[in-house]
Amino acid sequence: MGRLSATAVKAAKQPGRYGDGDGLYLLIGRTGARSWVCRVQKDGKRRDIGLGSVKKVSLALARERAAKVRGQMEVGLDPIIERRKEAGIPTFREAAAIVFAENKKNWGNAKHRDQWLTTLTTYAFPHFGDMAVSKVDGPHVRDALVAIWLDKPETARRVRQRIVAVIDWAIAKGYRDAPLPIAAMNKSLPKVKAKPVHHSALPYADIPAFVAILRERESVGRLAFEALVLTAARSGEIRGALWSELDLEKKLWTIPAERMKAGREHIVPLSDAAVKAFKRAEAYREARSDLVFPGVRHGKPLSDMTLTKICRDLEIPAVPHGFRSSFRDWVAEETDFDGAVAEMALAHTIENKVEAAYRRGKLLEKRRSLMDAWATHCATRPEAKEAA
Template identity: 55%
Template sequence: MGKLTAVQVKNLKEPGRYQDGEGLMLDIGKSGSRSWVVRVQHNGKRRDIGLGSARDVGLAQARTAAAAVKEKIKAGIDPTAKPEEPPAIPNFRECALEVIKEHRPSWKNAKHEAQWRATLEAYAFPDLGDKPVDQITAPMVRDVLVKIWLTIPETARRVRQRIGAVLDWAHAKGYRPTEAPTRAVNKGLPKQPKGQDHFAALPWQKAPEFIATLRASDKAGEEVRRAFEFLILTAVRSGEMRGARWSEFDLDAKLWTIPAMRMKASKVHVVPLSDRAVELVKAAAMGEPDANALVFPGAKEGRPMSDMTLTMALRRMKVNCTAHGFRSTFRDWCAETTNFPREVAEAALAHAVGNRVEAAYRRSDLLEKRRQLMDEWAAYCTGIAG
């Protein structure tokens, strides 16, 4: 039991140190200051550790604090060391980029990184990118996924897996208290119909009418209308168009060279451009564009246009198809109205070759034949075919 009482502590005025026991002392200075000190042995040295002003800390509190100091010393902990500050919480985008960086050595093909980046930039970053990763909840993730869950189900499932991987990584790093709320997210999403992984396509007969309507529509901005028409005329995938940069274009030669890392098959794809496609690219230029700048940027500076932007344009125009579905529209038009060989149409779509015979035949990329095909497609779509 201590030697001091609460009354003594209150009444003591004479400068000096008054022992309570177990190393605890009341220290009264010549100026009248009053503070608590505990004397301990730490690493073979005697140390006096302050416990606070007697005006703020009562006798009982001082005894408790002194006991806590001694317990830390017994445990080998420096009682004067400042506690480690919790790590600064990064946002979702920063975590995702770290996950990609850490996974990069394990990926055999560069396309994996390109696909991760493309899907997260298109679907996750617009809503989650700037949010601190510890504040991302199941409802937030569900709201991101539900926009694409039924329209592009396969892509949506990949986005769900990638968001989950980022949140799990953040939990393992100590940035969030829980793992990805996968079960809650799944419970909040509608059931995907079986056999619906294909992309709804517009009948090829309606393509010219759609482009005419698109050009005149007030349901999308000029940049979106321009990008959408370019997407249709080139028959590329949405992500390939949205990620296009000025350095990829040779407008004098009317060629667009998409690097392998941005292609699904991880092979360079050269797209011959029709005159109308060249016009659309030139119209997108603002002065002298930077070679690394996006041709069709999104609303946020430096960010690509999101796939949802194209989807929303279709919804507002009340057109029941997907942006990706226009590749099927193009393929059906090739098969039903032209005499171009199948391999030319497949090469235009940058489809992987299914058998060795066809692969041997297509050692050439059939560029000139594809140029003729794309010119005819553009002429049909823009309503000037003879």
């Protein structure tokens, strides 16, 4: 039997806490606001669980709700989380899982798929993973990000982007009304000094000698590397190349949007040397696989480490991505080709919208001439260059 009565509840006016027993309290604030709370304790931790306003919740209903809360705690359930589930509003953790499930098929990059939930699990869920997605706000997100903002700025930015994606999904589903206050949140975060990342690159003058070494012994990895150099493509674009993307008669390689970093289709004009490299790769073609450069496991592309290991084994002070820089330096310092042609050949995103519109054409023929000239440079013997 509780210590309070309906009459006593109605008569209580003074600010304070009035106990009914079994952890149920009538709470009266300084402003006169009256509400019910249930005080529970588990594993040495004490919590007050709100049960509603006295205006809407009678003493009898408050006792029922308090009993339910105590029962949930006894079996290891969090009453707040259980209440949200009953209301149909998912926690941030649950919402993130749904967003991931809905979008993962559209993410062609396996590394991106793996990291998407992992980064949220590591950096966001400990802070507000079990909070209703409707309640997550700027301060919650800001406090989670500030812990890694300076030490891991790139990771922090990606975590922020993924959190915003979950919140936007919640708005679209009707679970919340407002987005995160991104502008205010960003201003509150500490300034990060930009650290330019430079991939180790081989001087373009040393490229012919490197290509010659690659050709001394043939393997699928060395062929892939030669194709990477001759096309100035990214490692992932080469390793994922498909025979269906190639038209060796027209000397074109069309990389679909889903495999490009910028998400736009990219057409690569192939030099005669590049065409020969791709034709030599036919010797490694696997049945029932469209991959040009298959890896060790059937149906799987080459590992990124395969190309990196070639550089290490040959004691080349460069990484595969650095050969794009070698190509760009050669264009700027050794040719009269316009920089716009080189940027288009590298499939770089044009930040200036006006310039991007002006250069909407693919400059295909100009790029073909450029790639032919680059192939000629890559085949130039060092002694021939000295003699010239």
